[in-house]
């Protein structure tokens with residue numbers, strides 16, 4: 156059984172006695188900075204000159220500094236810029252300004268696991284990774300709850316890296332839900348696999364194939380959209396609440412029988428073989444290398460794939476339909492539909 160941590164397992168005063176620099180003010184950055192601040196922690200947000208996030212952070216009442224200055228005064232530096240930019244950011248702006256005994260924190264193990272960042276021996280290296288998007292991390296905290304976090308220590312230079320990491324996890328609200336002990340290697344490899352094979356890659360492809368199959372057979376796209384996309388959330392909510400069994404309890408017997416006989420026809424054992432190949436590419440570093448090489452070249456493949464994804468016919472159908480929905484979710488004020496490309 157995995158080792159779990161809750162609020163009682165952590166001492167908030169540890170992180171309250173440190174100066175924390177949060178590098179980046181995006182999805183995770185804003186949530187960590189604001190939750191820490193509200194937990195009585197001394198936070199400075201480090202941003203690059205001309206950052207579009209600066210005004211937002213200042214408006215929220217946070218201290219904001221250029222990255223080198225934020226790093227230089229900090230006992231704990233949490234790097235919350237996109238993974239593909241962390242290597243350069245670390246080499247050019249963080250490492251030269253880091254206090255010799257400052258702790259380095261991450262919310263994903265990518266750069267440590269694949270060796271893009273190699274901190275010196277004097278630094279604690281820890282991870283506090285919320286298992287949810289940053290906007291949920293902030294929303295749950297404000298509602299008195301938390302998003303579960305996973306916690307890891309890669310390098311315990313001070314001998315105090317664990318209490319420090321748990322104190323940080325408590326301050327962002329994660330231990331109200333639960334902290335689960337892991338390692339940088341386990342977190343990185345399972346996180347990449349989960350998002351590629353199941354949560355993002357798998358689900359998106361499944362929805363698109365379902366939509367294509369129905370519309371190519373002559374059914375209306377609006378009806379297909381409801382059957383293969385809209386209802387996904389309702390099904391996933393049930394799975395999340397009570398496992399696959401609760402979902403099967405709630406659906407009709409017709410749907411449940413179809414699930415048993417047709418699920419394994421669609422997702423057949425070849426899919427598992429494909430998943431193993433994806434996992435092998437993650438473990439070997441081949442995925443990381445391909446991602447970083449493309450990013451270093453200005454992300455031509457990434458941009459092309461994003462454009463292709465956005466131009467799938469189900470996206471146009473969905474955009475039109477969602478305009479008509481009274482319950483349309485507009486809570487994430489900084490997300491503008493159709494603006495991703």
Ligand code: NDP
Nearest residue numbers: 179180181182183206207208235236237240262263288289
């Ligand atoms: P975002 O893309 O939301 O980060 C954007 C922020 O990073 C902005 O403030 C931006 O500044 C800054 N930034 C971007 N590029 C640079 C750069 N080259 N140098 C300095 N600052 C830069 O990141 P996420 O919050 O999605 O991810 C942060 C980390 O958290 C990653 O390690 C990710 O894997 C992890 N994570 C993310 C989750 C999520 O919910 N998204 C979930 C769990 C973990 P500017 O305003 O100047 O553009």
Ligand code: MG
Nearest residue numbers: 263346347350
């Ligand atoms: Mg991830």
Ligand code: MG
Nearest residue numbers: 381382386410
């Ligand atoms: Mg139906």
